[in-house]
Every structure is written in structure tokens, then in C-alpha cells.
Amino acid sequence: MAKEKGFTKKNFLKGIVVENPLFVSILGTCPALATTKTVEAALGMGLLFTVVLICSSVLVSLLRKLISEEIRTPAYIVIIATFVTIVKMMTSAFLPELYSTLGVFISLIVVNCIVLGRAEAYASKNTVFDSFIDALGMGVGYTLAIILMAFFRELIGTGAFSFGKIFTFIPAFKLQIIPVGYEISLFQNPAGAFIVFAIILAVIAFINNRKNELKTNLERQAKIKKQQEAKLKAEQEKAKQVAEGETK
Amino acid sequence: MQIFISFILAIISSMLIDNVVLSRFYGICPFLGVSKKVKSSLGMGIAVVFVILLATVICWPLYNYVLVPAGIAFLDTVVYILVIASLVQLVGLFIKKYSPSLYKSLGIYLPLITTNCAVLGVAQGNTDQGLSFLDSLANGLGTSIGFLLIIVTFSCIRTRLDSANTPKAFKGLPIALVTAAIMAIALMGLQGLFSGIKL
Amino acid sequence: MADKKHYIITSITLGAIAACSAALIGVTNMVTRDKIAQNEQNKITSGINSIFGNDSKIADEAPVDSDYKYVKYVYTVHGDGDQLLGYAFRTSGSNMYGKISLIVGFGEASKDFEGLSIVVNEQTYASTLVDNYINPLNEGKRELEDVSCGATYGAKLVRDMVNEASQVINEMWKD
Numbered sequence: 001m002a003k004e005k006g007f008t009k010k011n012f013l014k015g016i017v018v019e020n021p022l023f024v025s026i027l028g029t030c031p032a033l034a035t036t037k038t039v040e041a042a043l044g045m046g047l048l049f050t051v052v053l054i055c056s057s058v059l060v061s062l063l064r065k066l067i068s069e070e071i072r073t074p075a076y077i078v079i080i081a082t083f084v085t086i087v088k089m090m091t092s093a094f095l096p097e098l099y100s101t102l103g104v105f106i107s108l109i110v111v112n113c114i115v116l117g118r119a120e121a122y123a124s125k126n127t128v129f130d131s132f133i134d135a136l137g138m139g140v141g142y143t144l145a146i147i148l149m150a151f152f153r154e155l156i157g158t159g160a161f162s163f164g165k166i167f168t169f170i171p172a173f174k175l176q177i178i179p180v181g182y183e184i185s186l187f188q189n190p191a192g193a194f195i196v197f198a199i200i201l202a203v204i205a206f207i208n209n210r211k212n213e214l215k216t217n218l219e220r221q222a223k224i225k226k227q228q229e230a231k232l233k234a235e236q237e238k239a240k241q242v243a244e245g246e247t248k
Numbered sequence: 249m250q251i252f253i254s255f256i257l258a259i260i261s262s263m264l265i266d267n268v269v270l271s272r273f274y275g276i277c278p279f280l281g282v283s284k285k286v287k288s289s290l291g292m293g294i295a296v297v298f299v300i301l302l303a304t305v306i307c308w309p310l311y312n313y314v315l316v317p318a319g320i321a322f323l324d325t326v327v328y329i330l331v332i333a334s335l336v337q338l339v340g341l342f343i344k345k346y347s348p349s350l351y352k353s354l355g356i357y358l359p360l361i362t363t364n365c366a367v368l369g370v371a372q373g374n375t376d377q378g379l380s381f382l383d384s385l386a387n388g389l390g391t392s393i394g395f396l397l398i399i400v401t402f403s404c405i406r407t408r409l410d411s412a413n414t415p416k417a418f419k420g421l422p423i424a425l426v427t428a429a430i431m432a433i434a435l436m437g438l439q440g441l442f443s444g445i446k447l
Numbered sequence: 448m449a450d451k452k453h454y455i456i457t458s459i460t461l462g463a464i465a466a467c468s469a470a471l472i473g474v475t476n477m478v479t480r481d482k483i484a485q486n487e488q489n490k491i492t493s494g495i496n497s498i499f500g501n502d503s504k505i506a507d508e509a510p511v512d513s514d515y516k517y518v519k520y521v522y523t524v525h526g527d528g529d530q531l532l533g534y535a536f537r538t539s540g541s542n543m544y545g546k547i548s549l550i551v552g553f554g555e556a557s558k559d560f561e562g563l564s565i566v567v568n569e570q571t572y573a574s575t576l577v578d579n580y581i582n583p584l585n586e587g588k589r590e591l592e593d594v595s596c597g598a599t600y601g602a603k604l605v606r607d608m609v610n611e612a613s614q615v616i617n618e619m620w621k622d
Contacts, residue, residue, distance in 0.1 A: 026280065026421065030365045034273035063464075068453075071461045077333055077362075078461075081326040082468035086475045089322065093482035096490075107325045107372045111363045113277055190271045191432040198418075198425035206417035322476045323469060377545030377569040 008133055015137030022145035023204055027113045031105050032146045033193040037157070040166045042150035044098040045105065046143025048087050050136070052109050053118060055083045057135035060123040067124075076119045077110070084110045097166045114138060152196045157187035255386050262390030268366050269398045270432040274391075275366035279399055279428075280421065282357065289403035292357040293396030298339060299361050300370055300395075303332050304388030307371040308381055328371045333362050366395055402428065490566050491550060495524055495535050498552035498562035502527035511615065516540065517608045518615050524552070531555050534616060537566070538608040545569035547604055551612040558620065560613065563605075 021027045028049075035045040056079050060067075067075045088106045092099045099106065109115065118138055123131040154161055155177060164172030186192045268274045275296070282292045307328050315321045340358045344351040361367060370391050374384040405427050414423045496503055507523040520537040533555045539548035548567035553560060 027277065029276040029280065030273050033276060066460055067464075068457050068460070071457050073362075074330070074333060075461055075464050077329055078326065078465055078468050081329045082471055085322065085325050085472050088325070089472075089475050089479045089483075093479035093486065096483075096486045104369055104372050104376060108274075108365045108369055110325060110329050111365045111368050113363050116363060186433075189432070189436065190273065191429040191436065193273070194425045194429035194432060198422040198429065201425065202415075202417045202422040205419070205422065209416060320469075320473075323472060326468060326472070378541045379545065380541075383542075 008130075011130060011133045012137040012140075015134065015139070016141040016144065019138075020141045020145055021114045021138055022142055023200065025114075027117060028142060029197075030108060031112065032142075032149060033190070033197065035102055035105055036146050036150035036153050036193060036196075037188055038154050038165075039147060039150045039161060040163055041098075041101050042146040043143070044095070044166055045102055046139070046146055048091065048098075048102075048106060049109055049112070049115075050139025050143060052080065052083045052087055053115050053139045053142075054132060054135040056080045056115055057118055057123040057131045058128055059083075060119045061126060061128045061131035064124050072120070072124070073116075076116060080115050080119070081110045095167070097168055101166055114142065149193070149196050149200065152200075153187050153192055156184050157189075157192060158185075159183035251382070255382060258383055258386035259390040259393075262387050263394035263397065264435060265438045267394045267398055267432075267435050268369075268391045269395060270428065270435055272369070274369040275364050275395055278357075278360055278364055279395075279402065280424065282360070283399055283403040283406055283424075286400065286403045286407060287353075288357075289399045290396075291353050292360070293399045295339075295354050295357045295361055296364060296366060296395050297392040299332070299335055300367050300388050300392035302335050302339070303328075303367050303371050304374060304384055306331055306335070308374055308384045311375045312381075324375060325368075325372065328368055329362075332367050332371070336362050366391065398431070402431070487566075491522075491537065494550035494564035494566055495522065495552065497564050498535065498550065499524050499526075499532050499554075503532055511536070515611055515615060517611050521615070533561055534619070536612040536615065538612060539567070540604055540608060541569075542604050547608070549605065549608055551609055553613070553616045560609070563609065 015021070019025065022029070022032050031045055031049070036042045056076070059079055060076060063075075063079075084107060087109075088099075091102075091106060118135060122134050126134070159178030159180065159182060160174050160176040162172070162174040164170050184192075187196065262268070266272060269276065269279050278292055278296075283289045310327065310331065311321070311324060315324060315327065336358050340351070340355065343354060370388050374387055379387060402424075406424055409423055409427065412423075418426070492505065495505060503524050503526055505522045506525040506529075509521055511518045511521050517538040517540040518536050519539055522535040522537070524532045524535055526532045533553050535550050535552045537548065537550055539546065541547070546567060546569045547565070550564045550566060551560075552562045552564075
């Protein structure tokens with residue numbers, strides 16, 4: 001199969017911008033709302049998610065000729081659940097703080113539509129390397145998206161960014177940005193998560209609307225210009241004919 | 249009597265105060281995806297109640313009487329998701345055979361339930377939190393009814409929102425999310441509802 | 448006939464995948480089990496340190512007899528110079544919102560409640576429980592009756608655990 005140049009790069013980048021799983025496809029919303037109280041927790045969630053996504057995509061792609069049509073979904077679910085359990089145990093052993101912060105949401109990666117969706121839609125049809133790149137792009141895109149949500153929630157909700165509580169191997173520090181007493185703790189609550197998500201989606205819709213408007217405007221202008229040109233040409237022709245008639 | 253009261257309290261608190269969608273964030277995907285029409289959200293909600301109850305009744309004994317004695321409690325997530333996936337299939341077949349009309353209205357939502365976090369979340373939470381069977385049942389019942397309640401209410405609001413004059417950028421999902429936020433704030437007010445009751 | 452063969456092959460594939468998964472998880476469990484147990488132990492030690500100060504260490508560990516509902520283990524806590532600082536109890540129990548496991552410390556010098564720290568908190572209202580009950584308790588407030596949020600039942604469980612632990616320590620001091 002011949003591939004166009006730069007395919008791998010495009011394949012990677014599509015997960016981050018054009019097909020961002022959270023902001024464009026609106027998938028995986030549960031952890032995006034539940035684990036975005038702090039940037040650190042969101043980063044941890046994104047990391048675990050990416051690991052599961054990559055592992056399951058690669059394995060599904062490896063086994064794609066072995067797994068027949070009927071047993072696709074159960075086989076994929078078993079594969080995903082296996083990696084989630086392994087990741088859960090590893091987290092519990094080596095990052096216990098992350099484990100207790102995320103709690104049941106580590107197990108819930110199993111039912112995250114993105115993982116099953118990528119396995120069904122991409123990894124089951126493509127080569128191992130392409131699936132790996134696709135999964136990496138999607139994972140990074142999702143991680144960046146939930147970090148963006150956590151950024152606003154932590155900034156407005158607590159007025160500061162604190163690190164080192166979950167990843168205990170880095171020294172703990174706190175970056176106070178909004179003075180104490182001026183934070184809006186609503187943004188740490190569930191309601192704040194919904195509002196932040198709504199505003200981000202609205203901004204994206206706004207930008208898209210703008211783009212579309214510009215596009216249609218340009219098209220309309222081009223159309224008008226074309227019409228005018230045609231009109232001008234017709235008039236010139238007419239004038240020419242009239243002039244020719246007069247000379248006759 | 250005391251058991252009965254605590255059973256009822258557990259149902260109400262997991263249904264309203266600690267609502268599955270608006271404060272625990274389980275099942276957001278169907279909450280946003282299947283709530284455009286009241287009828288479809290009702291179908292989805294009822295199907296979820298069905299599957300969550302069955303999953304609770306099966307997963308709790310399976311964990312405590314099979315997995316733990318056999319020393320393979322660490323396989324819980326894999327077992328739960330398999331139980332849920334096959335339950336969804338079975339419920340689908342059962343309804344198809346005995347009530348084709350019900351299948352017509354519920355059938356399309358059944359496959360979506362496998363990837364609904366509420367089901368796995370309840371099954372996993374019950375055993376992770378170490379609840380007793382009765383409390384698990386209360387948790388399952390309250391959670392699923394809470395889901396039904398919220399998704400139907402939300403779809404009613406959304407049908408009205410369609411005809412409302414919202415800013416262009418907020419049309420569709422963003423304004424629905426803002427609505428959900430306001431609903432979440434309303435439910436926050438119910439915290440401490442039972443503080444007067446002494447057990 | 449070919450149909451039957453096809454079914455057999457697919458079911459064997461599915462079975463093989465499931466078996467491999469179970470084996471893989473089993474291996475991971477063996478690798479991480481000790482580390483998880485170690486983390487649990489670290490949590491207990493750091494809980495005792497937060498009650499008795501950073502120099503404290505566990506000198507002795509013994510199970511408490513099964514007459515008690517919540518109190519499971521008793522730790523004898525020694526200071527830096529091997530002097531007796533006090534006793535700490537590990538309690539665990541659960542109610543309809545989930546399980547809690549605590550370290551309850553009692554000072555030998557003051558003959559009184561010294562502090563409380565959480566080992567496991569699986570309560571649905573885990574954070575409100577800490578803010579409204581555990582922190583005030585550690586700051587010296589004993590009135591756990593006044594309730595302000597959904598954590599009421601968790602607080603009741605914590606109070607029962609602390610009461611039982613103080614019952615045990617009083618009997619120990621009497622002897």
C-alpha cells in the first residue's frame with residue numbers, strides 16, 4: 001500500500017486537533033469531568049488512558065487477522081479490560097497517591113468509548129505501526145484536552161496550581177495566581193466542570209462558525225466578482241457589435 | 249426497622265444527593281447523546297435500570313462467593329465487564345422473544361449500555377467500597393432510578409431549549425451542558441437532607 | 448460441516464485470548480502484590496508518624512481479640528530513644544456509604560486521645576468527611592454529633608471507632 005508523504009505525521013496530528021476525541025467527537029466525557037479537579041490528576045488520568053489505548057490498539061492490530069467478525073466485541077473488551085487491570089495494579093503499586101485520587105475511574109477506562117472505538121474503527125483494519133501512531137495521537141489529544149479543562153477548573157476554583165501531591169517523586173510546590181479569598185470554589189464542584197466544558201465547546205463552535213462565515217463570504221465575493229466580470233464582458237461584446245454595426 | 253430506614257436513606261441519597269450523572273459523572277455519554285427526545289431518553293433510562301439491577305444482583309455474589317474464595321479477586325474488572333456485556337445480550341434476546349414491541353423501543357439502546365460507565369461503576373464501586381449486599385442493592389436501585397430521573401428531566405428541558413433563542417455558539421451541546429450545571433447546583437442544595445435523622 | 452469448524456475455531460480463539468489475559472493479570476498481580484502490601488504498611492507508618500511525630504516508630508504489633516467490632520490491631524509506638532510514646536489502634540469498618548480504616552492514637556503521657564489518621568476512606572462523601580470531622584477531631588473538637596453535610600453516617604462510623612478504641616485503651620491502662 002503506497003502512502004502519501006507525511007502520512008504518519010498527519011495520522012498523529014489528527015487525534016490532537018481535527019479529530020480530538022473529547023472536543024470534536026465528544027467521547028470519554030466521564031473522566032474528563034470527574035478527574036479534572038487538578039492539573040496533576042488530569043495528567044495522571046491522561047497518562048493511564050494513553051497507555052491503555054496504545055497497548056490495546058497495538059494488540060488488536062496484531063491479532064486483527066485472527067479475530068473473526070462474530071467475536072470482535074467480546075475479544076476487544078477482554079483485551080482492554082486486561083490492560084486496564086494491569087495498569088490499575090501498576091498504579092496501585094508504584095503511584096499509590098494517583099490510585100487513590102482517581103479511584104474507580106481507572107477501572108472505568110474499560111468502558112471509555114474512545115478505546116473501544118479506536119479498536120473497532122482503526123486498529124482492526126490497519127497495520128501495527130499505523131495503529132500505534134493513531135493511538136498515540138488520540139491519547140495525547142485526549143490528555144491535552146483534559147489538562148486544558150483542569151487548568152481552568154484549578155485556576156478559578158482554587159486560585160493556585162499545586163504539584164507534587166500525586167506524583168510524589170517531584171518536590172511539592174504551590175503556585176498562587178489568584179489571591180486567596182478571590183477563588184470561586186464552584187469550579188471545583190461538579191457544576192463547574194459542566195460550565196467549563198460548555199464554554200470550551202462554545203468557543204470551538206464560535207471559531208468554527210467564524211471560519212465557515214469567512215469561507216461563505218469569500219465564496220460569495222468570488223461569485224459576485226465572476227458575475228460582474230461576465231456582465232462586463234457581455235457589455236463589451238455588445239458595444240463591440242454595435243460599433244461593428246455602425247461601421248458597416 | 250433500622251435496616252429498612254437505612255435502606256430507604258441509601259436509595260434516596262444515591263438517587264438525588266449523590267446523583268450518578270450530576271455529581272459522580274457516570275454515564276455522561278448517553279446523558280448527552282440520547283437526551284434529545286423524551287421518548288428515547290425514557291427508553292434508555294428504563295433499559296439502564298434493568299441492566300444495573302441485574303448486574304448488581306449477579307456481580308456482588310460472584311465477587312464475594314467466587315472470586316474472593318478462589319483468590320482471584322484481582323480479576324474483578326474483567327469479570328464484571330464480561331458479565332455486563334453478556335447480560336446486555338441476554339436481556340436483548342429475552343425482550344425480543346417475549347415483548348417485540350418493547351424490543352422495538354428499547355432494542356437500539358441495549359448495545360449502548362455495555363459502554364455506559366454507570367453500570368460498571370456501580371458494580372465496581374459496590375465491591376471496592378466493601379458494601380453489604382443490601383447496601384449494594386440500595387446503591388444499584390438508587391443510582392439507576394437517579395439516572396432515569398435525570399435523563400428524562402434533562403431531555404424535557406432540552407426539547408424546550410431547541411426553540412429558545414440562544415447565542416449561535418452555544419446552540420446544541422454547550423447550552424445543554426450549562427443546563428446540566430444548573431441542575432447540578434440544584435442537587436447540591438440537597439446535601440445534609442437527613443442530618444436530623446439519628447440512627 | 449465447515450460452519451461447525453468455524454465456530455470451534457472462533458470459540459477456541461476467544462478462549463485463548465481470555466486465558467492469556469487471565470495469565471497476564473495473574474503475573475502482574477504476583478509482581479505488584481508485595482509492593483502494594485508495602486504501600487499499605489507505609490501508610491500505617493506515616494499515619495502513626497503524623498500522630499506521634501516523625502521520630503516515632505512501631506515497636507510491636509498485635510491483633511486485638513475479636514470481641515470488638517472495629518478495632519483490629521494495636522501498635523505500641525516508641526520514640527527516638529525507645530521510650531514509650533503511646534498506643535495506636537488500627538480500626539476498620541463499613542456502613543452503607545463504604546468502608547473506612549483509621550489509625551487512632553492515644554498518648555501514654557497524657558493518657559488521652561492523641562490524634563487520628565485515615566488509612567482507607569472509600570466513603571462516597573470522602574472529602575466532606577475529612578473536612579468536617581477528621582480535621583476538627585484532630586484539632587481537639589470532640590462534638591461529632593453536630594452534622595452539616597452528607598457525611599453524617601461516615602462521621603457516625605468514625606465516632607464509633609474512636610469510642611471503641613478508647614474503650615480498649617482504658618481497659619489496657621486499667622490492667
